Amino acid sequence: MAIAKSDIKLFKSQRLTDEADGGGRATGTAVVDGQVNNLFPDISRLDRTIGRINLRKGFAGVSTTTADPYQGAHAIITQGPADPRVSVLLFAGSQTDERADARNAIESFVVPAVSAAFELLGNQLKGQRAIACIQREEQRLPEIGQVFQLVNGTTASQYVRITAVDGRLEQFTYDYGNGNFTTFTRRRLDLSISAPLETTFPGGQPTPSGTTSPKSQVLGTQVADAARYYGISPLAQAVSQGSLSLRVKSVYSQLVPSSTRENSLIDQLAGYQRRMFIAAGPARTVALTVALVSGGQSRVFLGTGCAPGTLSLSVNNAVYADDGKGGLRYVSGSNWITSGTIDYETGEINLVRAGGGYTGAASATYQPAAAATGETVTGEIPIELGNRGFVYTLALAEAPPRPGTLVVSFLALGKWQEIRDPGNGEMEGEGTGTIAFGTGSVSLTLNALPDVGSAIIFAYVSQNDSAITQRTGSSVPAKAKVNRTLPHQGLLPGSYSATFKVGGVTKTITDNGHGVLSGTGGNGVINYAAGTVSMELTVTPDAGSGITHAYQQGSVTDTPLTVTSDGSGMCAGTIPGAPLKPGSVQIRWTTRQRQAVPALGASNATGALPVYESEISVDHAAMDDGSGAWVGVTGTINYSTGAFTLKVAGTYTYTEYTYVTEKSDGFGKQTLKLVKTNTQIMESFGGTLSVRAQGNAQSYGPQTDVQTVAPVTLDLLPGIAEPILPGSLVFTWAGEVYVDRSGVLYKNINSSTNAGVAVGSVDYKGRTATLSNYNAGAAAAVTLQACLTTNSGFSISALTFRTPGAPLRAGSLQVTAVRVDTAQLVTATADANGVFSHAVIKGTVDIATGIARLRFTSNINDETGASNIPVIPLLVRYNGVIYSSLPLDASLIGLDPVRLPADGRVPHYREADVLVIHHTAETTVASPAAGGTVQLTRTGQAEITVVDPNGLKLKAASFTADREHGRVTWSNPLVLQDESGAALSTPLTVLDRVEHMTLCTEVQISGELAISSPLPWDLPANDTRVSSALSWGDLQSRYHHWFTQKTWNSGVPNWTDSPVGETTTANYNLLSYPPIITNRGAIDGKWALVFTTASQFQVVEEKLGVVSTGSTSQDCAPINPETGQPYFTIRAAGWGAGWSAGNAVRFNTDSCLGPLWMARTVLSGQGTVDDDQFKIQIRGDAD
Template sequence: MTILESDIKLVATQVMDDVPEGGGAPTSIVIPDGKSNAIMKDISEVDRAQGDVSIMKVAATVQTLNTDTALGGTVGIARPPLDPNVSVALFVTNDFFDRRAAIQARMEAYTTPGEEFTGYLLANHVQGQKSLVIFQRPGATPPTVNSTLQISGGGNTDAVRLVSVKVESRTYSYSTSGSFVDYQAQVCVCELQNGLKHDFAGTPANRLFERTQTSAAINRMLVADAARFYGVSRLVVNAATGDLSVKVDRIDTQIAPTSTTEISITDTSAAGSSIALVRSGAGVVTLTTAALMGPNATFTLGNPFYAGTLSIATSAGTITDDGGRLKLGALTIGTASYVGGTLTFASDAPQITGTKAITFGPAAAPIELADSASIAVSAENRRVNYPLTILPPPAPGTLRVAYRAGANWYELADDGAGRLRGADSSIGSGAVDYTTGTVAPTLGVLPDVGSEVLYFWGGKVNYRDRSGTLPSAVLVRLALDSQAAQAGTITVDWNDGAAKQASDNGSGLLTGDGTGPVNYAASTIDLRPNTLPASSVAFTVGYSHGTPETKAFPAPARDVDGGITLNLGKTNIAPRSVALSWNLVLMSTGGVPADMWAPQNFASTKTITDNGSGKLVDGLGVEFGTITYATGVAKLYPEAVVTVPVPQWAVNQLGVLGTVLSPNLPGAFRNTLTGYTYVPLNATLPADASALVTADFRVAGAGTAKSQVFNQPKLSIQLLPNASEAGVPGSVNFTVGGKTYFDRAGSLYTDLDPATGAATQAGSYDYATNTASLDAWPASASSTVTVNSLLTSLNGQPVEYVVFRTPVAPVAPGTLQLLATKLNGGTINVTADLTGLISGANVRGTIEVSTGVVKVRFGDWVTAAGNESEPWYDPEAVGSDGKIWKPVPVFASTIRYNAVAVTSLPVDATLLGLDPVRFPADCRVPHFWKGGLVVIGNTRRLPAAVVSNGQTLDAGRERLSRTRLLGSDGLAIETGYTRNLDAGTLTVTDASAFAQPVVYEHTIEDMLTVTDVSIDGRLSFASRLSHDYAAGETFVSSVIRMGDVKARVSLLFDQQSWTGQWSDSLQGNPADPTFNDIDYPITVTNKGAVTERWRIQINNGGTTYNLIGEHVGQIVTGQSLSADCEPIGPSGVPYMRIPAAGFGSGGWPPGSVIRFNTVGATFPFVVIRTVQMGAVTVLDDSFELLVRIGVDRP
């Protein structure tokens, strides 16, 4: 007896309602084929208005009176509903008895929490609140719009989706040593799609950016394989026999209803940022502490430190760092924050006593605008490894690699030690070489065809390590109240235990117990005491001064010899009182085209003074003209030489474009900034109305004597006296007088306690001039300064290429507007056309509206011939059309864009009975995946006809997989005919019971394993198609593997007594007798057996028993051991047959138990119907479920 098609049935479960208790165990109630609303209720008007999700559990069964095996069973959706607003998916939990609430929880496991997010809740959040306030380090990656986060704390967990994110920079303060110190933090104010379901405790702002253990944690949500959904798609391109792939209309299923809305993205920066980790000193900084190192202890180093340079000598061994982890030998005992300069020991770290010497290589952590590159993913180059060499190499800790798979974006980040990591190991891994610039990411899955692998990084070319030794950088700056001090009249007196004096020599220099320059016109004195006095010492300055005079000469005319004659309007000018200043413009660009350079970071104003002998000279003694004191007429020659940092550009091949950005070329050639070189360039007074010369002087004559006292003046230290580079906050660390000072947010501190982070405030730091001002210092200290750490930067980051992605996609065509400022001035303002092309003066690019990826180059294609001497020329970069890209770089910080994105708004979870936040923003989940099984099926029908006995119906095609004969009532006719599937024919043998006319339905099918899924709908297979399939009428279904289905007894054992536990292993001791299931096994049938755990409970007297099921309860009472037991089930046949002979002769001990399990020939699964908001399009709609099995051929 074989398994017939009529033996395969769908049956209902215990509660066929879409309610929390819906589902349960399968029943014997057969769901008729073709009956309306046999599984799903009708769709109501409310469902159409607000959307609906129905979740119903059913089961496929084999109903034969034997235990024949249904081989390799599958179940899928053979045909979807006709209504485009209705979709159907299948889901399986592998739980025979679960209910809707449990099924929902399993479905929502589509996403799972990943690693903890880099930020925490700022202050407490309450139930119903529709916003999150997240506290982060400056430059940390903020959450993105449409991303999902999990908030957990206090035993509660909420998943939330962000509909908007506003990133703010805020200033906070903390108290140390009786004073308050400011620090910056990044605060993200996130609007939520739905309000919080619970209260969550937050963490107050703190400078260590550490979450308290009792407050709520934030985790990113990751797509997991814990929930898979099965659906059906329509073939859109004809497929032929032998093909290894097909193309379908979609690869995903709507799992919850959504509505679409437009989101305006305005004034958004296209240049992302990252925190670079740049070495700021060649040596090491050393700290000592005797504080206990142990569980949960935190230590502060004062400055950021470079990865791999930490060494802590302790009594237990040397502690080092490795990729953000603290290591004691091979043991990980904590974490290291390179950017924050903190060490946090784990809760299980060993306790280490004694004195510890902490050494580390100092670093700076500037927030660096990200440079970018991309590699397009095509069907030909699709893989998991996408190496790329970036020149110049990225700064440690800045590299990010983003890729799109299954319509979701994933990101790998550089940990600062050369390793790429994702929020979860399944996302991928990789390495980055900071010396060669080679990035080697290995993606966790194959990226989507048509997407891009994006690379973002921060560079080091803008930064310079300015550490070293300064022999005479310490001075006391004294600014006199009255200008026009008289040369030769200045004395400075102080007493540090002995009277000290320095006086000017009339030539602008101090002599005596101190040295330094004097500016008579400005009345400023830079005193460098031979021995530093105590900080409490007062300085008394005696001097004479005249009346200061100032005269401006706007746009002065040039003389024939190129000089400028300036009449001060006064006569009898006092020698050494004259100072002339004028603005400068460069006369050349050092060989760099003007389009590729914005001159900066040089002395754009020149100041000279008279030397007392009628010559006008600068600080180096270079002459610039003369002054006749008697007449007050000066002659100025304004040409000067200034040292200017000139950008250096290189042409590098970076990635492969082959698009409008790089036509006629095999690769993408980029002009990249490789650094700056200081070059002496000629400069002069502008020739336009911006020119201005200013003269300061005084008329000769007796001065007015004056005395001025400076109580406790600050000690000024110029850490970079001869360059105009800005200091990077957090990188300052210097030693003077035996004390080490470091910076925090513009303040200087000393005497750091690493165990508490407390330090003594000692002054301030001007990052613009790199000048330290100390309020206190050691007396009698040497004026030599050791700069342990100082990183400086050259402002502005020019780029000629940028790639970025919008925070929300898809983007409405024609809405992207891009703006940028060119280096040489002028604005780029361009809008993408409806095809995604970006084209305008000095700009070319594209936007892929479906993914929101934008790629833009700034410049123009020009004829290469004649430009061979240009820095942007490279013969390899010349296209087949003779054109080459001439870059017109822009400032990265000025690249901004506006766009309109289209996003989905899911229905509230309380209305659906399903939380849409647990799914992608559009609530579409993939129903095809690599390694999954699909069935490709094409079903056709012959026209309705009245048939008679002996008549043969021919499908017109061979090798059918299945057929159906349908009566005029729409129901399947199961008898009265024979079939020849190979020939494609059906022969009527008895038409007497047919509801005429009848319809002959026939299907061809292939079952295949998927090897690849592309976002364009292309499915690739491990084997070839065996039929031709027509587009539009063929469906491709992902199917659930049921495996081999048959009823069986899966377990049997006995025990002395019932313990109350339904366990599948022996509880206690075995019973003395044993049921003989070798010679007299318990038997079942496919139709009668259910999946259940049973126990035979021996009654008092030992001759009868009760039969009890874990779920069905007691079904037999007082059954004699001497009689066979065949309890009838709801299917009308016995659940099982328990032979009396298996008990043996004689009785059994009262209370003893025989435990056994049965497995039914039943496979439960879940049908999910989703109704999108919209009008009715089909009045009487349906979908088709298909259960396929194989049978043994006789």
């Protein structure tokens, strides 16, 4: 039997209440269509006064005595409440969940995350509406609207929403005991919260490492947004046939009632300075000796700075780790300290215990670090329809971010989301991404599409306008160099040797006659013509010894030659004085290269930006290799005749600058963007060569030169142009560890006193280390254990930031800044339209999102930058007033609003949702005639119904609807009654609905929806509705996971989907006698037929218990009391022999029911409709 329209029903759940156990399983009672209060109660005066949310559970079902499938089952709201202060949403449920489960699912908009950046200061008492907290100065302030969880062990927890923030620096004093005190600075926070504390949460007292225990934990939260809601909204604009986009009035529905309040923002930092400790290298392990300071305090020094969160300290049979905030936490072993602290900048560790201090050995593993400060760099990517997507890139090459500082904010469906760099270059949070710290290239993948009209805001710390880059690793090339310019030129190839002693043993370096040095002492190169030597020593000479250079020298002449080069840069010529001595020839020349410099900040009479070009000189030199070729240069030489060829010019990369006009400042101004294009062009050769050579008949005389061994210079970063960040350098060489402290190199650092032996110096800019005290016989390889490089110097003339909350009160945002050139304090206030028009501060603020875009300029129309007025970033501050939602009492409104969006709204459209776009037209029939026909104005309707003025529906037998042709034919005779027999009055109204089902491909906060298939009709605004569908897929009753079990343990029954232990030899013939199951009788259940004898068994359901008994000699059909139909029928003919007591047959059944929850939200305010209603349609397909 096919599924009829009358078989599709909405069934009530067990309990239609707002108690914790509301909902539950399905009943056999169908919701009567159009009946007042058939699901929800009346709205009381108290509900209208403070707001209320009611939850009701129902089941979409098919009531047939077959197991025919109801394909593609889904439900939509076809008509919302008429009262604008009442909204309805659908969301999914399970077959057995209750209101407490649904409430928890709704409230799981946010879930606990990691520990917050502050701790409770003292006990926070039950009933308080503000909490006192403490945090380190460098940590981030909490924002208005943020939600945190307070956890008191396993006894109590509560989510709190911040409604106001007051932070100030205070001095605290800590007593170590025995008269030892220390004073430290921390930020005290007074945080107002939206609801009073439900219990007392213990807090600690301040210490240098945090707060004392026992104490409650404060956890941050992250948005889970796991629940999906389905609702309805009218079209805001008419749409045309074929359209793939449409605009609804709102993509949100109100889920939780709320009210608003004003909160002030005072002296907030827009561009601020942030001090941080940057890891300078990988983890290193050091052996330590702990010393007693006094009383119960012990102290030890790492010898260098320490990166927060990287320390593991093993001391006195215990292991501790730093907490990233300057304190130590116990990890394992025997915990003997009461507190511990670490100074990340100096590496000083203090350990305190009540019973006296500790002295002895310890070890630590940590990452070396250096302290750095920098300005916050800000910027934005305006989001428009054309560039909206999930993946974005940032090119921050001009000021790359420091590790751990980049924060990216974006607005998705009206909610600010953040992605942060934890310091490892992998962005995390409400999206993912990567950072190349060396180049400043950032790739971002957002978890949600950003809202059109908003912006992606980024902020990070840069050491002025270049990167801090970590430079570590072993086998750094060109380490211990000794360079020497000999007192003579024109050396005889093959005659040079250098000797020095290592451990009393003579080491030798000789040349091979082709300019290459090698030997037991090292290697290098020699320029015979110029008389220069560069050696890289394999081992260092004995202290106080010298290097003896021995060689033969002859006269040398310099000859200028004039030549021309061809298009490939090759030239040819003849060197006089041939035949020439192989290895004695050196040629030098100069080429010219063009370079372009863009004239940023300048303008000419026409307002265009010029590009200035200049030329630079590049010096070159080539030596012959003694075999007729040049070292490293293309060409040849004939020693007999002096004829040569030489490539004197090559291609180089030329950067060409052009400008394009684009909208980039975020508030309507056109700006010029500099575009760089790299091309390869040829150098220009001047035509003159300087040749130095010796004739083959040259006579030579022996010479010696003794070089007193000077301090060894180690080239630490060859090929790197950036200076070393002071305090970041740690390297090993020749078995010694060298640590930089303010430009002085120390070794043999005492971990008890932090003192060491000064043995050299660091040239930060030159990136070299010079040692005056070193071990003899030291190998040349240097290992950089820690090193950072950086550059410095910038100010700003533009700034983008967002306020910690939105919306803003119009005209409330005030900005102050300090000019770099005059140190003048300037102040500007946005007008009611959000525009800044001060003489120096210009820009806009979007009061809806809190995004401020500022330019510091005397002429906003000057696109050249010549009118820019630089300001100091860390002194840009702002004041303002924001509106925040004030959620109401959870016990009165029916949900805890703290874990939900602050404004109580949730989106009812999401990407990939099924949308039903529908429009209902009305045709009035004053006097329907039996057998008559009504032709409607359109065809291809999805549904045609007939109602009377009271909303009663004409029964289906009284008319025939031809949806294909858009026609209604009245029955003859015509009986004007509904399905229950109630009489209808005239005039009748024919309601015909057209609809278009499609996928939602994009959702924007503005109400814009993109769809996957074009609309087939023109549809008007307001009367057309867009409903999102709650889908179950195919609904069909069935049995599955049938198996037997030899032994059934009633104490521990097996409700899994596979047998426990052995199965039975007896069985049931499923192939010939499959169990009978119907859509009307089946439930979602797990069943066991437990044999009590060889032929008798009990019918047991996991939740219902024993529901019946049965026998193998009779059909078993336990009745579902809700429907009067069997849950299933097990046919007697299917039973085989061999059953015994204790055997069991396990199987599961699925119902033809789709569970759904309905949420009715009432906002505070006067109602406008006495008897309101909303309509839900259960939909699907069947033969």
